[in-house]
Amino acid sequence: MLIGSIEAGGTKFVCAVGNEDYQVQDKISFPTTTPDETLAKTRDYFKQFQLDALGVASFGPIEIRKSSPKYGYVTNTPKAGWRDTNFIGQLKRTINVPMAWTTDVNGSAYGEYVMANLANEKLDSLVYYTIGTGVGAGAVIDGNFLGSAGHPEMGHTFVKRHPDDLQFKGVCPFHGDCLEGLVSGPTFEARLGQKGETVPADHPVWDIMAYYIAQAALQATLIIRPDKIVFGGGVVSPALLEKVRQQFTTLLNDYIELPPLSQYLVRPVVANNGSATLGNFALGYKELTR
Amino acid sequence: MLIGSIEAGGTKFVCAVGNEDYQVQDKISFPTTTPDETLAKTRDYFKQFQLDALGVASFGPIEIRKSSPKYGYVTNTPKAGWRDTNFIGQLKRTINVPMAWTTDVNGSAYGEYVMANLANEKLDSLVYYTIGTGVGAGAVIDGNFLGSAGHPEMGHTFVKRHPDDLQFKGVCPFHGDCLEGLVSGPTFEARLGQKGETVPADHPVWDIMAYYIAQAALQATLIIRPDKIVFGGGVVSPALLEKVRQQFTTLLNDYIELPPLSQYLVRPVVANNGSATLGNFALGYKELTR
Numbered sequence A, B: 001m002l003i004g005s006i007e008a009g010g011t012k013f014v015c016a017v018g019n020e021d022y023q024v025q026d027k028i029s030f031p032t033t034t035p036d037e038t039l040a041k042t043r044d045y046f047k048q049f050q051l052d053a054l055g056v057a058s059f060g061p062i063e064i065r066k067s068s069p070k071y072g073y074v075t076n077t078p079k080a081g082w083r084d085t086n087f088i089g090q091l092k093r094t095i096n097v098p099m100a101w102t103t104d105v106n107g108s109a110y111g112e113y114v115m116a117n118l119a120n121e122k123l124d125s126l127v128y129y130t131i132g133t134g135v136g137a138g139a140v141i142d143g144n145f146l147g148s149a150g151h152p153e154m155g156h157t158f159v160k161r162h163p164d165d166l167q168f169k170g171v172c173p174f175h176g177d178c179l180e181g182l183v184s185g186p187t188f189e190a191r192l193g194q195k196g197e198t199v200p201a202d203h204p205v206w207d208i209m210a211y212y213i214a215q216a217a218l219q220a221t222l223i224i225r226p227d228k229i230v231f232g233g234g235v236v237s238p239a240l241l242e243k244v245r246q247q248f249t250t251l252l253n254d255y256i257e258l259p260p261l262s263q264y265l266v267r268p269v270v271a272n273n274g275s276a277t278l279g280n281f282a283l284g285y286k287e288l289t290r
């Protein structure tokens, strides 16, 4: 059996094929340019293979309601040229296999969920946050994605501001100081005029970041009550995550019982940003057996 | 067919019996005293009837995981005497019918969900907030409750503080200025030294309340993506809810598409706090047909 995966990011596409054991057999990556060019390249890539199913995880916002005439579209994205793109429709010109369609973060969430369960963690639910160029999250509950009217946009909730950060306006073009406006990668340039990669570990900005990310984890915890929260994306280093756990402990103040935070607030199990590819294999496979 | 309902609140218990059309046939209410006394009264009440099933919605926190040896317990509640009470166990001494067990707010959420669907609203999901003595919320998604590791505690997330309210420390004994600490009924006494009922409609505190409640609605919206959010509880008058809709519109800034807010952020359909009783009938009935 051969299952395809498309991880459609705002800067690059990653296409891969694998088998029902989620082993990657081939993988390529190319920059995201125009929809026509990028999706043609995608179709060309998969022409080489006899796919049985395909899982697609895309940047958003996307239409996920099967009842909508725009199911399979990237909708009102700020990404130039991609607004109202019939993503799945363009694939179907040449690819005629069952297809799963979800958000990039849902793809990653599903990959982490499947891997945890393969490793016998027995999770019923999992939330996956990415904190990178943007902030987003997906959630899997009993094998299904959270969100019926649309997919979650957890990166745009508001949080209590840190007392040492009150002057910072935030970088979200829609909301200013929503979560994404306060903790996405570009906030380092906005706050300090330098990239996050170059900020020393003892800089106070890390405590500010951890304070906000801990509140995001608290929102997901108290609203969804998941079994585990995974943090991917370039911003969340192990050192930052440890600070997040500390702030989370202080903020939660033992209000509910949770697993040890070293098992509850974690980095991805799948290395090298591979969660989504793996999740896509599993989602494609699921379409086949539906 | 006769279905029982127990709405176990921190100040009073409401017990009722109804039929499979959710019509109330008898109802009583008595103060919540000690667990032994209150649950004996409850058993006595139902002795009069030949129940087929029972739905129980209780104040919390409660244990809802069927796999737990404490399933059916009220757990670490601050309510005097009720910590670690085997609620369902005490009922089972004399009541031997299928029983549903969930939180008070889940019971209300389910009642609103069932009524909306009976009225042909075709909801897949609904969130019910109560803003009264405390703040809590429950969510129904495709007929099931949100929360696998435990039930939601949405009343204890943090929000961005209002610029005119920065001095107020909040009243939550666990978190200070979490949502409950900022918008529950007792915050009127804490902020103004008078009960909410007596505060004039043009007082600026209503804008502060609306700002926070709108952020709660935004968290639920962006995290769960429900079809509808219902606000019950003594604090949320129609006038306050209208202010909430205005603040919500400003904060969301058209980031996602939603139904008209007059249909999306609403008061309960069921009058006189009856949502939970009705939800309990439906949940009891569901146990029977499971």
Ligand SMILES: Nc1ncnc2c1ncn2[C@@H]1O[C@H](COP(=O)(O)OP(=O)(O)O)[C@@H](O)[C@H]1O
Pocket (backbone or CB within 6 Å): A009, A011, A131, A132, A133, A134, A184, A185, A186, A195, A196, A197, A198, A232, A233, A234, A235, A236, A237
């Ligand atoms: N070690 C780091 N510390 C803080 N920020 C980082 C670090 N490494 C990368 N970033 C920031 O993360 C963002 C990229 O996130 P990433 O998850 O790698 O990609 P994307 O979100 O675009 O898929 C950039 O803004 C980058 O500056």
Ligand SMILES: Nc1ncnc2c1ncn2[C@@H]1O[C@H](COP(=O)(O)OP(=O)(O)O)[C@@H](O)[C@H]1O
Pocket (backbone or CB within 6 Å): B009, B011, B131, B132, B133, B134, B184, B185, B186, B195, B196, B197, B198, B232, B233, B234, B235, B236, B237
């Ligand atoms: N019109 C009102 N405006 C503001 N607060 C109110 C109003 N009516 C009642 N309250 C407050 O709501 C709280 C009671 O909430 P309620 O939902 O009626 O009960 P409970 O949460 O205890 O079940 C009290 O703190 C009361 O002061």
Ligand SMILES: [Zn+2]
Pocket (backbone or CB within 6 Å): A155, A156, A172, A173, A174, A175, A176, A178, A179, A180, A181
């Ligand atoms: Zn935003």
Ligand SMILES: [Zn+2]
Pocket (backbone or CB within 6 Å): B155, B156, B172, B173, B174, B175, B176, B178, B179, B180, B181
């Ligand atoms: Zn609290």
